[in-house]
Amino acid sequence: QFTIYVRDKGRDLQSLKESVDMGYVGVIAYTRGKRFSADEIFPYEKDGSDAYDVIEWISKQEWCNGSVGMYGGSYNGFTQWAALKKVHPALKTIVPYVANRPGMGLPMENNVFINPNYEWSFYVGNNKYLDTIAGNDRQRFRKMMFNWWNSGVAYDKMDSIDGTPNRLFQRWISHPDFDSYWQNMAPYKDEFANIKIPVLAFDGYYNDSQNSSLYFLREVQKYNPQAQVYLIIGPYGHFGTQIGGEKVINDYQVDSNSLIDIKNITYQWFDYILKDGIKPEFLKNRINYEVMGANEWRSASSFDKMSNGSLKMYLTNNKTGNFYLLKNAKPRERGFLKQEVDFADRENSNNDYYPDPIVRTEIDTSNGFIFISEPLTEPMLINGSFTGRIKASINKKDMDIGLTLYEVLPSGEYFHLSYYIGRASYAKDITQRHLLRPEKIENIPFSNTNLVSKKLSIGSRLLIVLNVNKNPFSQLNYGTGKEVTKESIQDAGEPLKIKWYNDSFVEIPIWK
Numbered sequence: 001q002f003t004i005y006v007r008d009k010g011r012d013l014q015s016l017k018e019s020v021d022m023g024y025v026g027v028i029a030y031t032r033g034k035r036f037s038a039d040e041i042f043p044y045e046k047d048g049s050d051a052y053d054v055i056e057w058i059s060k061q062e063w064c065n066g067s068v069g070m071y072g073g074s075y076n077g078f079t080q081w082a083a084l085k086k087v088h089p090a091l092k093t094i095v096p097y098v099a100n101r102p103g104m105g106l107p108m109e110n111n112v113f114i115n116p117n118y119e120w121s122f123y124v125g126n127n128k129y130l131d132t133i134a135g136n137d138r139q140r141f142r143k144m145m146f147n148w149w150n151s152g153v154a155y156d157k158m159d160s161i162d163g164t165p166n167r168l169f170q171r172w173i174s175h176p177d178f179d180s181y182w183q184n185m186a187p188y189k190d191e192f193a194n195i196k197i198p199v200l201a202f203d204g205y206y207n208d209s210q211n212s213s214l215y216f217l218r219e220v221q222k223y224n225p226q227a228q229v230y231l232i233i234g235p236y237g238h239f240g241t242q243i244g245g246e247k248v249i250n251d252y253q254v255d256s257n258s259l260i261d262i263k264n265i266t267y268q269w270f271d272y273i274l275k276d277g278i279k280p281e282f283l284k285n286r287i288n289y290e291v292m293g294a295n296e297w298r299s300a301s302s303f304d305k306m307s308n309g310s311l312k313m314y315l316t317n318n319k320t321g322n323f324y325l326l327k328n329a330k331p332r333e334r335g336f337l338k339q340e341v342d343f344a345d346r347e348n349s350n351n352d353y354y355p356d357p358i359v360r361t362e363i364d365t366s367n368g369f370i371f372i373s374e375p376l377t378e379p380m381l382i383n384g385s386f387t388g389r390i391k392a393s394i395n396k397k398d399m400d401i402g403l404t405l406y407e408v409l410p411s412g413e414y415f416h417l418s419y420y421i422g423r424a425s426y427a428k429d430i431t432q433r434h435l436l437r438p439e440k441i442e443n444i445p446f447s448n449t450n451l452v453s454k455k456l457s458i459g460s461r462l463l464i465v466l467n468v469n470k471n472p473f474s475q476l477n478y479g480t481g482k483e484v485t486k487e488s489i490q491d492a493g494e495p496l497k498i499k500w501y502n503d504s505f506v507e508i509p510i511w512k
Contacts, residue, residue, distance in 0.1 A: 001072040002051050002079040004031045004043055006129045022267045023275075025063050029054045031079070034128055041125045043075075043168065044102040044185045048082035055083065059090035066090055067274050071266055073097030073202075073242035074209070075124075081186045081216050084195050093273040095266050097202040098213055098241045103182030104430075105212030107172045110422030110448055111430055112400050113155065113475040113485070115145055116208070121168035149472035150346050152489025173485045178430040192219040198228035200269045200283075202262060204236025205292070205418075205452045206249060206355055214303075214451060221302055230283050232265070233451065234258040234290035252358035255295035291381060293455035306383040306453070307509035315371045315390075315466060315504045326371040326464055326506075336499040337369055341468045343478050344492035349471040351402035355416040363406070363414050368467030369500065372408065375459050382407075384509030385451045386418055390444040390466075391501040396479030397435040398425045399496060400469035401444065405508070410459035418450040421469055423477060423484075435481045441501065464506055468496065 001015065012028050019026030032050055033041030055068050068090045070080045077099025083091060100106060107117040123135030134140075144162040151161060156173055159166040175181040187195065199220070203213045220229050235254045240246040244262035247254060260282070271277030282288065285299035287306060300306045311328070317335040318325045324337070341350060352364040363370070386405055400423050407415040425433045427444045436442050456462075470476060478487040479496055 001028045001076050002031065002047065002054060002070065002083070003028065003072065003076045004034060004041075004124050005075065006030050006034050008035070018263070022270075024267075024270065027054075027058055037128075042171075043121075043124060044078070044082075047079045048085040048186065051079055051083035052086055052088050055088040055091050059088070064090075067092045069093045069095065069270050069274055071095035071097075071270075074100060074238065077201075077213065078102065078186065084197075085187050085191060087194065087197065091197060093198050093200070093269070095200045095202075095269055096213070096216075097262070098204065098207045098209055098238050099201065099216060100209050101212035101215050102185050103175070103178050104215055104448075105209040107169075108176070108475075109211070110420070110446075111176060111178070111426040111433075112421055112423050112469065112477070113173055113176075114421075115141075115473050118144075118158070118166065118169060121166055122164075125168050145472045149476075152344075152346070152492075154486050154488040155475050156485040157488075176484065177426075177432060183431075187216070187219070189219075190223055192223035195220055195224060195227055198230075198273055200230045200232070200266075202241055203231065203233045204238070204241040204245075205233065205450060206358065207236065207238045207241055207450075209238060210450050211448045215448075218303060230286055230288070232260065232282065232288045233453075234260070235292050250356040250358045255290065255292060257295045257297065258290040258292075289383075289453045291383075291453045291455050293457075294381075298453070303384060303451070307511050309510050309512055311462070311508040311510055313371075313373060313462065313464075313506055313508065314502060315369070315464065315500065315506070317502045320372065322365060323370045323372045323463075326373040326462060330505075331502045335502045337502075339367075339369065339468070339498045339500065340495045341367075341470055341498070342492070342495040343470065343476065344489055351421070351467040351469040351471055353402050353404045353419040353421060353465075353467075354473075355419070358416045359409075360414050360416070361412075363463075363465065368402075368465055371464045371466070373462040375410075375461055376456055377458065378512075379458055380456050381511040382417060382452060382454050382456060382508060383511045384453075385447065385449045386420075386506055386508045387447040387449065388445070388504070388506035390446065390504045391441055392424075392444060392504070393439055393441045393499045393501075394436060394479070395438055395494070395497045397438060397481035398423065398477055398479045398484075399436070399498070400424070400475075400477045401446070402465075402467045402469045403446065403449075403506070404465040405449075405506070406463040406465070407454065407456055408461040408463050410457065414463065415454070417454060418452050420446050420449045421474070422446055422448070462508065466500060466504075468498070 016026035077096030080094035245259040268280040287300045404419040478491040
């Protein structure tokens with residue numbers, strides 16, 4: 001395991017003993033700057049080349065037979081993929097759980113910087129071990145977010161609100177494009193074609209960094225379709241995935257079959273790859289996923305094969321009760337819905353998208369637009385990641401968009417399925433910003449949403465919430481076209497005026 005989390009007095013030692021109990025030599029290496037390293041701590045930046053050097057050292061030890069495997073979750077998942085940027089000959093397999101992909105998930109999601117990673121930079125960067133005092137002080141950072149929000153100062157001044165300089169935060173926000181800074185941290189584009197070793201990944205439908213983790217798998221499948229890449233995914237969160245699931249996540253009681261013995265499967269995999277053992281029985285195919293509501297596991301040969309059809313549904317301007325119709329047929333006449341968002345207003349927030357709780361009795365109808373389908377006449381599975389295209393015109397040069405997908409149960413409750421948050425100016429190219437043309441109709445594609453599998457029953461409806469992202473929990477895009485981190489409430493100007501056109505659509509992968 002190659003990790004930034006130094007816990008050498010307990011947890012790390014226990015995991016090493018587990019490796020020994022399973023018939024392996026266990027090694028934990030700490031990233032540059034941690035423990036006895038004299039270097040400064042810069043997460044992500046050197047881990048690929050450093051992992052290569054660590055594997056080189058391991059491979060030359062008398063207790064090593066020349067075969068090395070890596071495993072672990074979150075940051076430890078990232079370091080495994082970083083090690084594949086230049087694969088050491090002794091590295092035979094990796095088993096990443098909920099792997100991070102810096103620049104894609106955290107600290108920014110689809111080029112929008114989000115705040116949950118803010119305190120993490122102190123937690124891992126303040127000393128050679130872990131700053132648990134800062135890392136556990138949630139009230140300090142929650143207060144900071146709301147003080148920043150209420151003050152209206154620019155995003156790059158957030159650490160002045162906290163009162164403590166945050167060097168890593170400042171380093172990250174200076175790279176709003178998915179540029180060479182982020183690209184160099186892990187395999188990128190055709191570098192995935194060089195990944196020949198087998199991979200077993202674990203992830204969760206409600207893992208905050210799922211789009212990071214699955215990005216790696218999708219890119220391997222794209223550039224090297226023959227690669228032995230396997231996935232096990234179910235109704236888990238970021239931490240829950242790493243222990244094989246939890247009975248309750250965000251107040252939702254999961255199916256009993258979804259809980260797995262992740263350690264056992266991990267070592268079965270190592271035995272299979274490193275000791276010519278038997279492939280874990282759990283792996284029926286490349287993609288192995290639990291169907292929420294059906295209490296069963298299914299498998300597919302690829303992400304695309306999870307579905308055998310799709311629902312293309314248009315965000316119409318036809319009202320039905322308090323909502324608008326989500327329809328299969330494209331509207332015959334172009335129309336639009338108007339929305340205004342005042343960025344100088346701090347009384348109201350937009351875009352309540354986070355899946356906590358997963359099942360709720362009501363949703364926020366105070367702003368944005370809500371689109372609902374007719375009741376389903378037959379059961380079906382939603383299987384995969386929803387995508388789509390928004391058509392809109394605005395009076396400014398940019399905006400951050402949020403979409404949330406729900407199932408409306410026959411009981412009237414709302415089951416959170418997936419969401420998207422992203423910056424319109426990066427929708428077509430995350431590596432380079434392309435500003436919108438004021439008052440011109442723009443095509444804004446979106447993807448990179450959380451993959452999910454859920455059985456929908458007869459009588460259920462699909463529901464989409466469309467909104468602008470404006471809240472204390474992420475960067476605030478005022479739409480001037482300037483660097484967003486430097487925009488402040490002085491840049492609010494007139495409210496953002498949007499026309500959402502009725503030929504906007506979502507495409508939802510299904511299995512009939």
